[in-house]
Amino acid sequence: MLQGKTIVLGVTGGIAVFKAAGLCSKLSQAGANVRVIMTESASKFVTPLTFQALSRNHVMTDTFDEFDPGAIAHIDTADHADLFIIAPATANSIAKMAAGIADDMLSTTLLATTAPIIVAPAMNVHMYEHPAVQHNIELLRSRGVMFLDPAEGQLACGYVGKGRLPExxxxxxxxxxxxxxQTYKPLQGKKVLVTAGGTLERIDPVRYITNDSSGKMGYALAEEAHRMGAEVTLVTAPTALKFPSGVQVVEVQSTEDMLQAVVSRLEEMDIIFKAAAVADYRPAVQAAQKIKKSGDELVIKLVKNPDILQTIGERKTTQFIVGFAAETNDVDKYAMDKLIRKNCDLLVANDVTEAGAGFGVDTNVVRVFDRNGLVEALPMQSKSNVARRLLQLAAERIKGDN
Incomplete structure (x- = not known):
């Protein structure tokens, strides 16, 4: 797949630069035309000559190093890239990308390229977990930049944790x-519907019942499905997230709203990911005006909401249905029960009490089931990576049915 592809390898200043040399070598061996851009800090760990020998291309380090008078180096490199990979990516380089700073050859070229960008962070575990770094990563993700999760293990600083550059x-x-x-989009021509967020049920005009769902898993699924070529409809309850680009968005509030939005589109869909955390009950009566405080108790009668997953499971014809189960115990038992009862093709379950797998975080730890039992257990990784794998599983199974 890499034969003849131009891959720009951005190398920034961290101890993991030695792995970037290995990456450069392997990409070249796979047939890629590797163009390396190094920051000044990176060249203090490994010389540009090393990357020049491995790539058989001139290594760019200075914005003003115009070695070809027939082209402006950073524009020419940006225009000819099939893919940008930044490895290792330091906290500083990620911050510059997020802020749009262009003060060296790498950051300037990144602003000029329209090629896909993959970033592989490598740094101290506390630096990686710092809110500023995580904010910058999420900001870049919202712009379509892809991130590789750092590996866990012994770090150069002596700490043990998440921060190593993958091999x-x-x-x-x-x-x-x-x-x-990119060459063969596995979901090209398919229509995918994703539900996301936590539905809310009004008590009165200023109060409601909801849950802790952030919508991040559903939004990641919608974004990755679009990237894989699908025509995507995202039915979303209120969240604080930016809508994914290239996706049709249907905004809803209550469980009944979401049910109608899904059912009215069911027949035209090929795949449905029911990732939303819907409210199981709603107030029997919604007050038209704010309920005033009176007495020591307020009793609200709740009635059961319709079950969206069960409804589409009963009505499906050729649709491939993927359900989700957020559990706190006996995950496998409840997952298999839910899959059978609601006629799902796959059921994605997680234990929300487990670190890195709960609501609101950017990572997930899931177990995927079909009618024969456990299909795959995915270790903790970003929700984007989880989404990508779930979509691959769905695409493979749909292809097998055809």
């Missing part, structure tokens, strides 16, 4: 998979 072989596999999806 070159792993990064090459991810790049090859991505390039394959």
């Amino acid at each position: 070159p072989e792993t990064i090459v596999q991810i790049i090859e998979q991505f390039m394959q999806e």
Whole structure:
């Protein structure tokens, strides 16, 4: 998949630069035309000559190093890139990307390119977890930049934790998979519907019942499905998230609203991911005006909401249905029960009490089931990576049915 592809490898200043040399070598061996851009800090760890020998291309370090009078170096490099990979990416380089700063060859070229960008952070575990770094990562993700999760283990600083650059072989596999999806989009021509967020049920004009769902898993699914070529409809309850680009968005509030939005589109869909956390009950009566405080108790009668997943499970014809189950105990037992009862093709379950798998976080730890039992257990990784794998599983199974 990499034969003849131009891959720009951005190398920033961290101890993991030595792995970037290995990555450069493996990409070249796979047939890619690797163009390396190094920051000044990166060249203090490994010389540009090393990357020049491995890539057989001039290594760019200075914005004003115009070695070809027939082209402006950073524009020419940006225009000819099939893919940008930043590995390792320091906290500083990520911050510059987020802020749009262009003060060296790498940051300037990144602003000029329209090629897909993959970023592989590598840094101290506390730096990676810092709110500023996580904010910058999420901001870049919202712009379509893809991130590789750092590996866990012994760090150069002496800490043990998340922050290691993945091994070159792993990064090459991810790049090859991505390039394959760019060439052959596995969901091209398919219509995918995703539900997301936590529905809310009004008590009165200023109060409501809801849950802790952030919508991040559903939004990641919608974004990745679009990237894989699908025509995507996102039915979303209120969230604080930015709508994914290229996706049709249907905004709803209550469970009944979401049910109608889904059912009215059911027949035209190929795949449905029911990732929303819907309210199981709603107030029997919604007050037209704000309920005034009186007495020591307020009793609100709740009535059961319609079950969206069960409804579409009963009505489906050829649709591939993926349900979700957020559990706090006996995950496998409840997941299999839900899959059978609601006629799902796949059921994605997680234990929301587990670190990194609960509501509101950017990572997830899931177990995927079909009618034969456990299909795959995905370790903790970003919700974007989880979404990508779930979509691959759905695409493979739909293809097998055809």
